[in-house]
Amino acid sequence: MLIDSGSPGGVGTIGITLTINGERRELQVAPWTTLLDLLRERLDLTGTKKGCDHGQCGACTVLVNGTRINSCLTLAVMKDGAEITTVEGLAGLAHREGTNSLHPIQEAFVEHDAFQCGYCTPGQLCSSVGMMNEGHAKTRDEIREAMSGNICRCGAYTNIVDAIEDVMQQGGAR
Amino acid sequence: MNRFDYVRPSTVAEAVQALGSDPAARFIAGGTNLIDLMKYDVERPGKLIDITRLPLDKIEERDGGLRIGALVTNAALAYDARIRERYPLLADAILAGASAQLRNAASTGGNLLQRTRCYYFYDTATPCNKREPGTGCSAIGGVDRIHAILGTSEHCIATHPSDMCVALAALEATVRVSGPQGDRAIPFAEFHRLPGDDPAKDTNLAPGEIIVSVDLPARGFAGHHTYLKLRDRLSYAFALVSVAAALELDGRTIRTARLALGGVAHKPWRNTDAEALLQGRPATRESFKAAADLVLREAKPQSTNGFKIELARRAIVRGLEQAAAGTPQSQSDKRIQ
Ligand SMILES: Cc1cc2nc3c(=O)[nH]c(=O)nc-3n(C[C@H](O)[C@H](O)[C@H](O)COP(=O)(O)OP(=O)(O)OC[C@H]3O[C@@H](n4cnc5c(N)ncnc54)[C@H](O)[C@@H]3O)c2cc1C
Ligand code: SF4
Ligand code: FES
Numbered sequence: 368m369l370i371d372s373g374s375p376g377g378v379g380t381i382g383i384t385l386t387i388n389g390e391r392r393e394l395q396v397a398p399w400t401t402l403l404d405l406l407r408e409r410l411d412l413t414g415t416k417k418g419c420d421h422g423q424c425g426a427c428t429v430l431v432n433g434t435r436i437n438s439c440l441t442l443a444v445m446k447d448g449a450e451i452t453t454v455e456g457l458a459g460l461a462h463r464e465g466t467n468s469l470h471p472i473q474e475a476f477v478e479h480d481a482f483q484c485g486y487c488t489p490g491q492l493c494s495s496v497g498m499m500n501e502g503h504a505k506t507r508d509e510i511r512e513a514m515s516g517n518i519c520r521c522g523a524y525t526n527i528v529d530a531i532e533d534v535m536q537q538g539g540a541r
Numbered sequence: 542m543n544r545f546d547y548v549r550p551s552t553v554a555e556a557v558q559a560l561g562s563d564p565a566a567r568f569i570a571g572g573t574n575l576i577d578l579m580k581y582d583v584e585r586p587g588k589l590i591d592i593t594r595l596p597l598d599k600i601e602e603r604d605g606g607l608r609i610g611a612l613v614t615n616a617a618l619a620y621d622a623r624i625r626e627r628y629p630l631l632a633d634a635i636l637a638g639a640s641a642q643l644r645n646a647a648s649t650g651g652n653l654l655q656r657t658r659c660y661y662f663y664d665t666a667t668p669c670n671k672r673e674p675g676t677g678c679s680a681i682g683g684v685d686r687i688h689a690i691l692g693t694s695e696h697c698i699a700t701h702p703s704d705m706c707v708a709l710a711a712l713e714a715t716v717r718v719s720g721p722q723g724d725r726a727i728p729f730a731e732f733h734r735l736p737g738d739d740p741a742k743d744t745n746l747a748p749g750e751i752i753v754s755v756d757l758p759a760r761g762f763a764g765h766h767t768y769l770k771l772r773d774r775l776s777y778a779f780a781l782v783s784v785a786a787a788l789e790l791d792g793r794t795i796r797t798a799r800l801a802l803g804g805v806a807h808k809p810w811r812n813t814d815a816e817a818l819l820q821g822r823p824a825t826r827e828s829f830k831a832a833a834d835l836v837l838r839e840a841k842p843q844s845t846n847g848f849k850i851e852l853a854r855r856a857i858v859r860g861l862e863q864a865a866a867g868t869p870q871s872q873s874d875k876r877i878q
């Protein structure tokens with residue numbers, strides 16, 4: 368099926384469906400809206416941060432169908448039909464019953480003091496879960512490399528890796 | 542970002558038709574390069590053709606080698622069991638590049654067609670022959686630390702930034718494309734081009750063509766290979782110099798050598814004379830130094846990137862030593878053995 372935004376030069380919006388943190392949403396979006404801007408500016412899901420807006424920091428990391436990507440470098444229309452998980456939805460991922468508790472990686476970040484200002488943290492959390500879903504990183508070196516797409520200006524890296532190792536030893540995320 | 546039309550074809554033929562002869566239309570795959578450039582107004586497409594739903598996301602056996610669909614993500618490719626086992630050089634080169642998030646989004650075709658990271662190319666306030674032909678090259682005599690030392694022209698000294706392509710050059714991949722004139726196959730060495738007097742053109746892809754697949758021949762050099770990438774920070778940074786080295790050995794004698802460099806030229810830099818020189822020689826440091834000297838004989842420094850010549854020389858020697866020893870560079874433990 369060919370989906371078309373309308374006649375050349377005409378600026379139409381496009382209807383898409385996204386399941387965001389478990390909730391199905393029908394949305395009309397302009398094609399130039401990034402997934403990050405849609406989440407933050409339209410849907411008030413401001414947990415996901417805009418650091419650089421150019422793929423260079425990882426603050427905007429979200430899970431798309433369980434895979435971590437930079438939401439600043441993708442257009443919302445391109446993700447039509449996808450399941451998106453943001454930091455707001457991580458707890459729900461781990462506890463589908465709807466308890467108020469945190470995702471194990473969130474608990475581990477608190478436990479290990481894995482942040483200072485917290486700006487990079489939502490991206491770090493989503494990236495950690497994505498990394499554990501991928502299942503390639505096993506050693507500390509491999510975790511560091513696999514998390515290198517998330518810059519932390521406060522330099523909380525050591526504790527972030529501690530937190531991730533802790534959760535991996537407990538059997539990982541979901 | 543400018544306003545544009547958006548279409549989402551579901552077949553290659555529809556995609557080619559949607560592109561047509563419209564010079565302002567662009568395909569978009571992972572978007573990790575194109576959207577970045579659109580945010581800087583370097584790219585201002587009138588129409589985006591979203592090719593992510595085309596059926597080009599498979600890796601298939603073919604003629605003893607593998608056919609990699611243009612939409613296979615960099616991550617899926619690097620972690621594919623067949624690639625890891627038979628073409629570990631390619632897996633390593635991919636894992637040396639970008640970040641896990643970017644590799645999850647980036648596609649095979651998009652990686653080949655990513656543009657240079659030259660600062661002036663990105664800055665629309667400065668002259669740049671690649672972005673705006675005829676305006677001049679701001680990098681020559683400007684901030685040129687990351688720029689090329691081989692194959693430059695007086696019109697452009699940019700480098701091609703890909704790591705994956707350096708391995709594909711060494712492995713002699715073939716790029717399969719489809720267009721209004723039909724299908725054709727382009728040997729990897731002829732896919733990217735040198736700047737010459739037309740730096741706006743990065744590749745020999747013709748207008749209207751789409752990359753369909755990248756084909757790997759049977760020889761994978763799985764026994765003796767390395768991807769050694771040197772950069773300003775150990776992860777998540779582009780190469781200053783990188784080396785893809787692959788050898789086939791008879792005892793300690795080199796039967797076949799493949800050598801390609803990244804970060805030094807407008808295209809992945811392969812020197813077949815240096816490969817021929819290694820053939821039949823013992824796999825020793827002396828042989829490797831002779832090959833490195835040959836590769837860099839024509840190297841030309843710009844104002845501040847002269848260090849790259851010595852860096853490349855040493856990287857070639859070290860890379861060939863790693864390959865000969867069968868101890869490829871780890872992409873997570875960053876110590877260089
Ligand atoms: C912060 C950052 C760091 C990075 N670091 C590295 C690094 O260290 N090493 C490295 O190698 N790369 C690096 N990259 C670049 C990354 O690898 C590329 O952006 C990516 O491979 C591009 O693929 P894509 O599918 O996202 O391309 P897109 O952005 O979708 O497209 C790029 C171009 O290719 C065209 N195109 C895409 N697919 C096709 C097709 N099938 N046929 C014809 N045309 C097509 C598009 O029209 C566009 O012009 C980095 C990127 C960022 C943002
Ligand atoms: S090196 Fe090439 S890309 Fe950079 S400013 Fe000069 S012409 Fe432009
Ligand atoms: S905001 Fe997306 S990577 Fe920095």
Ligand code: FES
Nearest residue numbers: 483485519520521
């Ligand atoms: S906690 Fe401040 S940037 Fe990471």
